[in-house]
Amino acid sequence: MQEKSLRIPKKDWIEGRRRLLEWFDVHQRPLPWRENPTPYATWLCEIIMQQTRIEQGLRYWYDFLTLWPDVDALAASSLDDVLKAWQGLGYYSRARNLHRAAQLIAHERDGQFPTSAKEWKNIPGVGPYTAAAIASICQGECVAAIDGNVLRVISRLLGVQEPIDRPAGRNQIETFSEEWLSEIKPGTHNEAVMELGATVCTPRAPQCPACPLSDICRSDQANTGLTPLIPTKAGKVKVQDVHLTFHVVTSGQNVWMRQRPENGVWGGLWEFPSHVEQDGKKHTTAPLPPKGMEEGDVSSHGAWGHSFEHILSHRRLTCRFWIWKTDMNFKPFEGRWLSWKDAKKLAIPRALDRFWLDLEKSQSTNMSS
Template sequence: MTAKDHMARAEHLPNAERFARALLEWYDTHRRDLPWRGTRDPYAIWVSEIMLQQTQVARVAEYFARWMARFPTVQALAEASLDDVLKLWEGLGYYSRARNLHKAAKVIVEERQGRFPRTAAEWQKLPGVGPYTAAAIASIAFGEPVAALDGNLKRVLARVCLVETPINTPEGTRLLHDIAQALVPSQRAGDWNQALMDVGAEICTPRSPRCLLCPVQTHCAAAAHQRQHDLPRRRARGKRPHYLVTAALIWNEAGQLLIAQRPHDKMLGGLWEFPGGKCEAGETLDACLRREIREELGIEIEVGEHLTTVEHAYTHFSITLHAFHCRYVGGEPQALGVADWRWVFPDELDAFAWPSTDAKIIATLRAAQLTAESED
């Protein structure tokens, strides 16, 4: 069924004006008190929307306050170094978001003379800004009547309109986008988007929706047909692959560690790490580590004591990371498969931005050093 066909079924599409009125009246009284609301500053709204991608609101609130204190304007962000940006983002994950914020800030300042885009179409021309983020910024900051279709809106509208198409498919996304765009009001579009986000986050939740508290229950076809618990539908995903990975804490005679910066165009680009990599089929951990260090840095190492094992799940795969103490044997380090490298003392590690896996290795290293010092 096409979006046009679906919307032609009037019993499953609420009256747009009455739906918006009920939603906005509820929002005026029950909206969440979030630090980026109550402003029309496109910079603050843009930063908040980027941070909110794949991240819980409570966690974003903490980072947002620090970010705005350190980079209060787009000019301040554009003038900052990427290392400073990544360090401030450290722990928030999905680091391409920070890199793209930095790139886009430079575009706005250097190519647009500090002028922000005003429409969703213009926002999408900037690095890291997709359809949802562009619509959210344009509607909230500039009042453009565009629907910002995030996970919450998808779930709410799939229930309201009794959408049977799996929402995690291209067909489902197109259908729900057309439905949302048919319902978004010409006035207060930003509030309408945020109201639906709040309903999805606090009332129309994935499990055990609180229908009796919902401001649009009387407009909801799923509630009327007692279908709210089995909608929305999702297409089952394939099994997430798992990889065995190694990392080397390479020590020289001066007591320094060799750290490497990940290539800027790769996953976690620009972050620093203990060098290593993925094991090949049938390869031992020791052999993997020696090969990876040779390929990435052009040096020879001796693999020593195992320090720790870290389990970590990313969006599309998971890893088991084994970290080893290693001794630097020879060769001049080169940036062969890394963006940069440095010898640093352990007490200098906090000056760099690390992926969460390597941050756990550092924590284990320091705990082991404290234990050793207490025993001496």
């Protein structure tokens, strides 16, 4: 795995993992299925708790264990009895799958539970998350269990701005989760991340000051203010209109380029210094000089061509390029002067391609005229 994709230095996430496990040891809720996790009790718990609040599911879990203490007993029951016991939980396909799965395990596997996440996935009603949860918690398999809580915690921890319901966002979370997972205590680690999501890194009111990961988190509310924006979902996110000005500041044959911060849109790519109109405002007639320059430092040469739209996953950018000229004595407070030739070799956002293409066209026109 490439270190770069992690966004957090390895030594930091190792320390974060240590703190997370310590935190879990002290702060976990005393839930009965954690006391002596067996495959049967954990499997029942995972199926019952899908789309169910713990307070509600707890009673059903106890009832099932009382009515059918093991998988053979559950397999020997009638489907009607199982559905009856399930009444009030909703999503009855879960109960039907539970009964079918019990019969499969009892009759076709001689009462033996699967011993790996891969095998668990062949059991009716068991998806990748449930399979990983059971295999890691009960059987010590080193496999990351990724549910909604984990998606939220890890996307915030890494500052993943891509939608988590699309491969680009989801892959980052899965890759990091596998790498981050404790080889010694994979089940405890999985439970700890889920517990953090359920009790601290909650959807609307994350308690970052109480979080064991706040030092390394890329969305920690106090430092970044990003928490309410992450995770994003492609299906639900309203497209936001953003008006962006790129300041193309030139001096002789050189142009001022700066590298964008690692976190956020176009992280680590190079661009002309840019600014976003605040509060959703549209472009004003002419921009002020770029940050760090005074009016007297540069002369404005107006907009380059027309504004154009560039669509990101949940933002519609209206981009314009504003040309400025100055002399080389001006030292940029960030970025550096580069020849046009060297600037073109840098990794740039696709939104800037348009400018480059226009520029090349105009240069070839000028040369041929």
